[in-house]
Amino acid sequence: MAATEQPTRPQNGEGVFPYFTAAAAVLILLLTGSILLVVLWGAWPAWQAFGPAFLTTSIWDPVQNLYGAIPAVFGTLITSLLALALAGPLGIGTAIFLSELAPPWLKKPASFTVELLAAVPSVVFGLWGLFVLAPWFRVGPGQFLEDNLGFLPLFQGPSLGIGVLTAGLVLAMMILPTITAISREVIRAVPQELREAMFALGSTRWEMIAKVVLPTSKVGITGALLLGLGRSLGEAIAVTMVIGNANLIPASLLAPAQTIASLIVNEFPEAFDLQLSALLLLGLLLFIITLAVNMVAVWLVHRTAQGIPSSKEKRRGKKLTPRRCLGDGH
Amino acid sequence: MATKKMRKATGSLLEFACLLSALLVLLALCLILYYIFRRGIGAINIPFLISLPTPVGEPGGGIGNALIGSALMVALGSLLAIPFGIAAAIYLDQNPRTRLAAATRFANRVLTGVPSLIIGLFVFTVLVLRTGNYSALAGGIALAVMMIPVITLSAEEMLRLVPGSLREASLALGASKKQTVLMLILPAATGGLVVGIMLAVALAAGQTAPVLLTALTSRFWLENLNQTSASLPVLIYNYASSPFPDWQEQAWGAALVLVATILILNVTAQLFVVLRNRRH
Numbered sequence: 001m002a003a004t005e006q007p008t009r010p011q012n013g014e015g016v017f018p019y020f021t022a023a024a025a026v027l028i029l030l031l032t033g034s035i036l037l038v039v040l041w042g043a044w045p046a047w048q049a050f051g052p053a054f055l056t057t058s059i060w061d062p063v064q065n066l067y068g069a070i071p072a073v074f075g076t077l078i079t080s081l082l083a084l085a086l087a088g089p090l091g092i093g094t095a096i097f098l099s100e101l102a103p104p105w106l107k108k109p110a111s112f113t114v115e116l117l118a119a120v121p122s123v124v125f126g127l128w129g130l131f132v133l134a135p136w137f138r139v140g141p142g143q144f145l146e147d148n149l150g151f152l153p154l155f156q157g158p159s160l161g162i163g164v165l166t167a168g169l170v171l172a173m174m175i176l177p178t179i180t181a182i183s184r185e186v187i188r189a190v191p192q193e194l195r196e197a198m199f200a201l202g203s204t205r206w207e208m209i210a211k212v213v214l215p216t217s218k219v220g221i222t223g224a225l226l227l228g229l230g231r232s233l234g235e236a237i238a239v240t241m242v243i244g245n246a247n248l249i250p251a252s253l254l255a256p257a258q259t260i261a262s263l264i265v266n267e268f269p270e271a272f273d274l275q276l277s278a279l280l281l282l283g284l285l286l287f288i289i290t291l292a293v294n295m296v297a298v299w300l301v302h303r304t305a306q307g308i309p310s311s312k313e314k315r316r317g318k319k320l321t322p323r324r325c326l327g328d329g330h
Numbered sequence: 331m332a333t334k335k336m337r338k339a340t341g342s343l344l345e346f347a348c349l350l351s352a353l354l355v356l357l358a359l360c361l362i363l364y365y366i367f368r369r370g371i372g373a374i375n376i377p378f379l380i381s382l383p384t385p386v387g388e389p390g391g392g393i394g395n396a397l398i399g400s401a402l403m404v405a406l407g408s409l410l411a412i413p414f415g416i417a418a419a420i421y422l423d424q425n426p427r428t429r430l431a432a433a434t435r436f437a438n439r440v441l442t443g444v445p446s447l448i449i450g451l452f453v454f455t456v457l458v459l460r461t462g463n464y465s466a467l468a469g470g471i472a473l474a475v476m477m478i479p480v481i482t483l484s485a486e487e488m489l490r491l492v493p494g495s496l497r498e499a500s501l502a503l504g505a506s507k508k509q510t511v512l513m514l515i516l517p518a519a520t521g522g523l524v525v526g527i528m529l530a531v532a533l534a535a536g537q538t539a540p541v542l543l544t545a546l547t548s549r550f551w552l553e554n555l556n557q558t559s560a561s562l563p564v565l566i567y568n569y570a571s572s573p574f575p576d577w578q579e580q581a582w583g584a585a586l587v588l589v590a591t592i593l594i595l596n597v598t599a600q601l602f603v604v605l606r607n608r609r610h
Contacts, residue, residue: 017508024417032437093351121536206341234445236539294443
């Protein structure tokens with residue numbers, strides 16, 4: 001019976017189903033919008049109290065209720081740029097190895113291993129950084145820098161183990177998998193014909209990589225670096241555990257400092273009124289910075305994936321990969 | 331022009347540098363896993379897994395309530411995020427070119443890039459500040475917000491992998507769009523959806539900042555969802571930052587439990603993908 005009825009009423013079989021799915025899509029829009037609005041709303045009292053001066057003040061003093069963003073913003077930028085400087089070359093090198101140089105049987109397991117590093121939770125990186133990396137760094141490289149380069153303003157002061165440089169190291173480890181995995185995807189999208197053409201012209205493997213693969217995927221790799229940067233800017237717990245949490249502009253790379261995220265984690269549980277609002281204003285600042293970095297990054301990665309001629313053919317036959325399961329941001 | 335020997339030598343040198351960086355990345359992962367295993371394994375035994383924390387100085391004490399708290403909050407997050415994410419993905423799959431679809435995709439991209447800390451701030455302001463107390467419920471909701479974009483993105487990809495011929499065949503037989511989605515597309519994509527969900531669960535289980543700002547922590551069993559709740563990541567954070575050696579020891583034990591859970595989820599998902607691709 002049902003089988004004979006349905007073809008006659010194809011429109012009526014839908015019920016509320018289409019509305020339900022559309023509502024879910026609308027809710028995602030609303031959710032994203034409301035995150036921005038709620039943080040904005042929470043930050044408003046602090047903005048009224050300090051105005052643009054918040055961005056140019058370098059005092060953070062809960063006792064006198066005076067708040068400025070400079071130390072935290074500076075700490076955030078310096079640790080993240082350090083991490084990018086360390087992880088960028090390593091990540092790109094690893095991506096080249098995984099996509100161009102490694103023997104075929106090694107490619108998949110090795111890529112998967114790198115992606116496992118991305119699955120390790122932030123707090124575990126922090127634990128490891130605090131109890132393994134920091135003590136080693138204090139007596140090893142830190143001591144070396146203190147003894148031999150201490151005359152430079154960059155490496156002034158005692159080597160404490162925790163501080164800006166250690167935070168940069170931990171962040172570098174955390175963003176390595178992001179940079180590697182996305183660079184690898186972008187490099188893999190370079191058409192095989194281009195590689196073969198280079199070999200046919202008599203180039204060595206490295207010349208092929210340096211003159212064809214890297215220039216073709218340059219924009220996408222920049223996107224991968226920016227995605228890594230976005231991840232490190234917003235990283236909270238691991239940094240909080242190793243940066244030393246001092247509310248001032250660090251005198252050197254060995255000194256303790258504070259990032260926007262670590263400041264929020266440290267002071268949020270006890271904060272109220274103006275301090276709470278000031279922290280939310282910092283959060284808003286972080287939101288805007290990471291949003292801008294991420295959007296440029298996604299746009300760049302997307303553009304390369306589309307801009308390379310034969311990648312479309314490749315995509316048609318695409319297989320299920322865990323990378324696709326997570327999207328570009330992870 | 332450089333001689334052929336020179337060109338080859340330069341190439342080998344730079345290729346070696348790439349090999350070295352790959353080895354270094356591998357070394358980093360091994361170092362982390364090695365230390366977590368070595369320092370964590372000593373702390374783990376059955377009482378550690380099932381008992382409450384003890385006050386400082388008292389021997390014993392465990393992570394039982396943190397395990398339960400984490401499991402409950404992740405389950406709550408999944409319960410909210412999975413239907414929501416898959417429904418949104420069905421919309422995107424069925425109406426790929428509408429303006430709403432474009433806007434939703436964009437919002438999803440933005441949401442994946444939002445630092446987890448900001449999501450914690452959001453749920454704190456909306457729920458904790460309003461109701462006046464930290465709660466496991468707020469923690470679960472924060473985790474749901476983290477999981478939604480991940481599940482939506484993966485589910486959309488997985489639904490798109492279902493061949494168009496299958497959909498057309500179903501519609502040609504007179505099935506409605508709803509029937510096609512529920513009885514054909516979803517079952518065909520189940521495997522992929524499960525992989526995406528497992529990865530989202532692994533992501534949520536390791537979150538510290540959003541849970542810290544919404545569920546805080548607790549040293550007792552969770553009795554209802556309106557209480558503060560302990561969780562594994564927050565316990566690791568608190569114990570690691572404490573000055574007491576036996577707490578620090580327990581932090582390593584908890585880290586081993588957490589990392590093992592997350593890696594098992596990831597490896598299972600990966601094996602599933604490999605087996606599935608081989609079959610096709």
